[in-house]
Amino acid sequence: MRYQPSDIAGGPTIKSRVTTHGGRGMTLEQxxxxxxxxxxxxxxxxxxxxxxxxxxxxxxxxxxxxxxIREAYFRQASTTDYNGIYRGRYIDFDAKETKETTRFPLDNFHQHQVDHMRQCLKQGGICFGLIKFVSLDQLYLLKASDLISYWDQQNTANGRKSIPMSVFQQRAISVKYQLNPLIAYLDAVDQLI
Amino acid sequence: MRYQPSDIAGGPTIKSRVTTHGGRGMTLEQxxxxxxxxxxxxxxxxxxxxxxxxxxxxxxxxxxxxxxIREAYFRQASTTDYNGIYRGRYIDFDAKETKETTRFPLDNFHQHQVDHMRQCLKQGGICFGLIKFVSLDQLYLLKASDLISYWDQQNTANGRKSIPMSVFQQRAISVKYQLNPLIAYLDAVDQLI
Structure with a gap:
């Protein structure tokens, strides 16, 4: 089964590349x-x-x-991919992978995802990106406010099209792989609450 | 375009019946x-x-x-249909229509939807059903806790398979149609918070 990549004809973001973390062969989505x-x-x-x-x-x-279903088409989502509730708080996030090792290209996100995070933040939600540098096998939780500030500066003079790795090291929360759960990202969320 | 009704072969709940409320010809979902x-x-x-x-x-x-997409199948959802955030609170609900005039048959809900509401309630979410008696043109917000208590008594001796209209009149919150928004159901949610 093949998928259309997200940048062609409005297809969805599919994480088809398989990581070998811990020998489990799972995608970040899995x-x-x-x-x-x-x-x-x-x-x-x-x-x-x-x-x-x-x-x-x-x-x-x-x-x-x-x-x-004999004929159907992929549509653009109007929100992020994940949401729910944790400790009484609304949680909303998206997950992205990059093969880059020194920066995270902002074009991994779409305008509507950033807009949606902005709207959820206004309502008091906990919003973030879970960003995996697959070549480094490093996973970070980046607050939506940090993501948005980089997103917004893209179109300014000398605007960057990516977030430098140093920003992740300084401002994001590192999420380690473990057992039960495999990714304890809510431990990182605890640091935001 | 036709849809498979929800009770056949695991298809989704589709509200295909068109109401004539206010001459707008919209389904409850719309x-x-x-x-x-x-x-x-x-x-x-x-x-x-x-x-x-x-x-x-x-x-x-x-x-x-x-x-x-040339071949695909409807799958059973594992959650309710609607969720999001309002005034810092996690909101989660499902919408159902019935042609009955004296009771709401519980088989409009599925086990997984009730289980999901139970889980969200445990986390402090605001959960409810938006239930429309289409023949009466009446819309009610029924708290998940009331729905669950009726759901759970179904399998007891003399258990009812429906919620009587009197329960809606006494315990649910009536939601009126208006303009902007058409259904001001968050006004009813304000009474729950």
């Missing part, structure tokens, strides 16, 4: 989903990935079997 | 989406409907045009 299942099963948080939005055009209804 | 757009545009709340989950099996990649 790692987060597994962590969310752990948090849910242990009554720690209720956080889910939203389904990819699809525009359905044609559906067949075979007798005595399930409906089959 | 009414809620329009209200959510108003709340979003006015910085009142950030609440979105989640996309219908789809299992994608086959995708075509025509040259120079968008990817086309």
């Amino acid at each position: 790692e987060i989903n597994e962590s969310n299942q752990y948090y849910l099963a242990h009554d720690i948080a209720v956080i889910h990935k939203k389904p990819t939005p699809i525009q359905i055009v044609k559906v067949d209804y075979p007798k005595r079997s399930a409906a089959v | 009414e809620i989406n329009e209200s959510n757009q108003y709340y979003l545009a006015h910085d009142i709340a950030v609440i979105h409907k989640k996309p219908t989950p789809i299992q994608i099996v086959k995708v075509d990649y025509p040259k120079r045009s968008a990817a086309v």
Whole structure:
């Protein structure tokens, strides 16, 4: 099964590259989903990935079997991919991977995702990016406010199109891999609350 | 475009019946989406409907045009349809319509939706059902705790399979249609907070 990359024709962001962390061969999305299942099963948080939005055009209804979608298209999401509740707080984030080792290119995010984070922050939500430098095997939680300030300076004179690694080292929270959950990113969220 | 009803082969809940409220010809889902757009545009709340989950099996990649999904199936959602943030609080709900006039049949809800509400309540979320009696043109916000208590008594001796209208009149909050937003259901949420 192949997927269209996100930058072509409005397809979704699919993390098809497989990491070898801990020999588990999981994508960042799978790692987060597994962590969310752990948090849910242990009554720690209720956080889910939203389904990819699809525009359905044609559906067949075979007798005595399930409906089959025969023509549909990927649509642009209007929000981030993950949200939910933790310790009474609204949680909202997106996950991104980069192969870069010295900087995080801002074009990994889309305008609507940044706009959505801005809106959630106004309402008092906890918003961030989970950003993985796959070549370095390093994962960071970057506050949405830091992401937004870099996003907004892009179009200024001498604006940067990326966030330097030094910013992650100084301002982001490092998230370590472990067991149960695999990614304890809510420990990092505790530092934001 | 036709849809599979939710009770066949795990298809999604689709509100295909069109109401004539105010001559607008909108489904309850459309009414809620329009209200959510108003709340979003006015910085009142950030609440979105989640996309219908789809299992994608086959995708075509025509040259120079968008990817086309050629085989896919409706999947059962693991959460309710709507969530977001309002006044710093996590909001989570589902919307249901019934043609009944004296009771609300509990089989409009699915086990996983009730389980999800229970989990969100544990985390301190604001959870409820928006339930429309379409023949009566009446809309109610029913707290998840009331819904759950009726849900749980179904399998007891003499358990009811529906919630009587009198419970809505006594315990639910009536939501009136108006302009801007069409359904001011967050006014009803204010009474829960």
